[in-house]
Amino acid sequence: PPPPPCPARPAPRRLYPGHIPTSPLQKALLAAGSAVMALYDPYRHDMVAVLGETTGCLALPNLRDKMKNHPEGYRILQERPRIRLSTLDMARLQGLPDGSLGREYVRFLEDNKVSPDTRMPPKFVDDEELAYVIQRYREVHDLMHTLLGMPTNMLGEVVVKWFEAIQTGLPMCVLGAAFGPVRLSSRKLQVLATELVPWAIRSGLNASCVLNVYYEQRWEQPVESLREELGIFPPPPVRV
Structure with missing residues (x-):
């Protein structure tokens, strides 16, 4: 079943560009409909985004508080950096040494043919600061893949969702972690259950909050060094 919608409260005025005020009933309908569509097609990123916004009312304030109580996270909240093609110096990142965060992030984008510009802006979060928190979560998602x-x-996405579910508590991530495996083959399910999920859970529990990293100022840092700093264990030696 879809996660429960947020508690009822009056629909607010427009709080930021693109914000769509919605009533509690509208949020409940959006949550249910987006959950069904996201389960049917996990690559419907628009539906995954709506689900995250309409069910994240408890997790997002918790993430915001973690950022406020961390020096680097607090600076991110104050400066509101964005990870988009317009803010990235792709030529510089491509020229960084192999193994650095910036070079491996660009390699991930190129190998998987993805772009940071595909991350949807928030619409249904009824708090301007929390809207930025979920926007930041979306824009560092590809960096989670990199780390x-x-x-x-599908296997890689499920593993990342397990890690993010532990890290963020977002119902959207929990749903993806729980139901994503239904599309996997029996061989991949075995690898997932025996090696990848235990590693993702241990890393998620051990790691400090991944939203408290100013990634834009860490491009030169080796990926292995940042993993160690955060407390992410090295990936298992299995083919994903």
Whole structure:
């Protein structure tokens, strides 16, 4: 079943560009409909985004508080950096040494043919600061793939969702982690259950909050060094 919608409260005025005020009933309908569509087609990123916004009312304030109580996270909240093609110096990142965060992030984008510009802006979060928090979560998602060494195929996405579910508590991530495996083959399910999920859970529990990293100022840092700093264990030596 879809996760429960947020508690009832009056629909607010428009709080930021693109914000769509919605009533509690509208949020409940959006949550249910987006959950069904996201389960039917996990690559419907628009539906996954709506689900995250309409069910994240408890998790997002918790993430915001973690950022406010961390020096680097607090600076991110104050400066509101964005990860988009317009803010990235792709030529510089491509020229960084192999193994650095910036070079491996660009390699991930190129190998998987993805772009940071595909991340949808928030619409249904009824708090301007929390809207930025979920926007930041979306824009560092590809960096989670980079740090975890996971591709964008279904198995890789499920592994990242397990890690993010532990890290963020977002119902959208929990749903993806729980129901994503239904599309996997028996061989991949075995690898997922015996090696990848235990590693993702241990790393998610051990790691400090991944939203408290100012990635834009860490491009030169080796991926292995950042993993160690955060507390992410090295990926298992299995083909994903």
